[in-house]
Amino acid sequence: MNLKSVFKNLGPGPIIAAAFIGPGTVTVCTLAGVNFGFSLIWALxxxxxxxxxxxxxxxxLGLITGKDLSQLIRSQKxxxxxxxxxxxxxxxAIGLGNAAYESGNISGTNLGxxxxxxxxxxxFSGIEIHLGNLLLGxxxxxxxWLGNYKALERVLVGLVIFMSLAFTAAAILTKPDWSAVFAGFIPSWNDANLPTLVALIGTTVVPxxxxxxxxxxxxxxxxSSDIPWMRRDIVISIVFGGIVSMAILMVGAANVSAQITSALDVSKGLEGVFGSFAKYLMGFGLxxxxxxxxxxxxxAAGxxxxxxxxxxxGIRSKSMRASMGAIVGLGLIFASLGIKPIQLITLAQLANGVLLPLISGWIIWVASQKDILGDFRNKPFYTILAALIWLITLVLGLKSILAVLGISL
Known part of the structure; x- marks a missing residue:
């Protein structure tokens, strides 16, 4: 099997990478690097x-059943x-959650x-309308509205590849202390970095x-015959996306800005490496x-x-267009309530970290049912591994809630 064959048979995995490398990833990973150096790379x-x-x-589940997760929920006995x-x-969770998430996406794009x-x-009547948010929405x-799945995939993959090359090159050019970078893969956390840790997980494992x-x-x-291709697709795409997230964190660790509230603040801390080009690099990345x-x-919400x-x-059906339009519209409304974009993005990512255990737990349970997947159901070891991951996200989610409430264990 040659490399050309692998890339030819890649599927929608790059779209998933495009989805989680959003403004939340750029913001949260940058802040993690600024505030905690390389110590939270292990979380990524x-x-x-x-x-x-x-x-x-x-x-x-999609390949074996021929249904997506929402259809499986609807048809469950x-x-x-x-x-x-x-x-x-x-x-x-997905409808309103994605509307709130969309507001962070639009606001983050406007930051750039x-x-x-x-x-x-x-x-208008006490409500502020940000023209940049409106135009981007x-x-x-x-x-x-105008695209199809293949056209959207090309647009998304092209944007992500260009952005990924920019951030990866930026990380290398900052000349990081590689021994400190590798030391960051050793797990450690405390009360100060816990919310950021949860947000880092939430920005990658998006429900x-x-x-x-x-x-x-x-x-x-x-x-089932295409399961090997599906697995290669998702591994290559997610690992690549994870490397990009780590690169963004490394760029953040090189930042010397006293306060980070916008893309300009981030870029100012990188002027020692990139000069005046820094703000354009960060602007385009966002x-x-x-x-x-x-x-x-x-x-996804549609x-x-x-x-x-x-x-x-179907992406051009009336129902899909109405659903997608509702999510974008609600996102625009949320983005116009006067909340600072960087706060909106960070809170959206934290909410994802809390919401994840609910959805991932259900997926793990469904995939272990023989009457649904038959011989392709989760093997015992795989179920245990998935359950451990679910437990970790659950504990981190609960800790973040307690931290918000001011309760310490």
């Missing part, structure tokens, strides 16, 4: 392992009350845009990506990251909403 390594395992399970409760929970153009803010919706990959995988491949996630978040409701999931 754990996130890569967790993401590969959970996305493989979701992809396998047993107590109707449990089924309707599950459907409602997913609609709320501010490097090139400071869009005006318009006021419209752009994301137009790409979803809606589990639904998105199952849906895209079942359309890309057919049946814009590319934001646009990729601004497209994938409504796409697939989930239509799957749960039994509607047509």
């Amino acid at each position: 390594g754990l996130s890569v392992i967790a993401t590969v395992i959970l996305q493989e399970i979701s992809g396998r 047993g107590n109707p009350a449990v089924r309707y409760f599950s459907m409602g929970l997913v609609l709320i 845009l501010q490097v090139f153009w400071e869009a005006p803010t318009l006021g 419209i752009l994301a919706f137009l790409l979803l 809606y990506n589990l639904f998105l990959y199952a849906s895209l995988a079942k359309n890309r491949w057919s049946g 814009m590319a990251a934001g646009l990729t996630s601004s497209i994938t978040a409504p796409l 697939l989930v909403i239509c799957g749960i409701m039994g509607w047509d999931q």
Whole structure:
């Protein structure tokens, strides 16, 4: 098997990488590097392992059953009350969650845009409308409205590759202390870095990506014979995405800015390495990251909403266009409430870290059922490994809630 064959048969994995390398990744990884150096790189390594395992399970579910996760929830047998409760929970978690997440994506993209153009803010009846957010939201919706899956994949992969090369080159040019970098793979945490640690996991192991990959995988491949290709696809894409996240953290660790509130603040700390080009590098990185996630978040939410409701999931169907439009619209409203973008992005990532155990636990349970996957269900060792990952995310999520409430264990 040659390298050309591997890349030719890559599937939607790069879209998943495009989804989690969003403005939240750039912001959280940068802040992790600024505040804690290389000490939390291990969290990104754990996130890569967790993401590969959970996305493989979701992809396998899609291939074997021919249904995505939302369709599986809708068609599950047993107590109707449990089924309707599950459907409602997913609609709320993914629908409203992705709308809030979309607001962070749009706001993050606008942070990058501010490097090139400071869009005006318009006021209507006490509500501030950021013109940059509005224009970027419209752009994301137009790409979803006019595009198809293959066209979107090309746009997303192109943006991610260009952005990834920029951040990886930036990390190398900062000339990091490699012994300190490798020491960062040794797990350690404390009360001060716990919220950032949870956010790092949340920015990589994104709940809606589990639904998105199952849906895209079942359309890309057919049946159990393509499981090896699906696994290669997700491993290559997620590992590559994880390396990019680590590069962003390393760039953050080289930052000497006293306070980080915008892309300009980040770029100022890198002027010693890149000179005046630093702000344009960071601006483009945030814009590319934001646009990729601004497209994938409504796409995933639309697939989930239509799957749960039994509607047509074709990207040009009325139901998909209405669902995606609703997510983008709500994201624009949330982004216009006067919350500082960097706070919005960080809180969205923290919420993902808390939400993850609920969704990943259900996926692990479904994949262990013989009546659903037959001989392709999780093997005992794999279930134990997945359960350990679920337990880690659960503990971290609970700790973050207690930290917010001011309760220490």
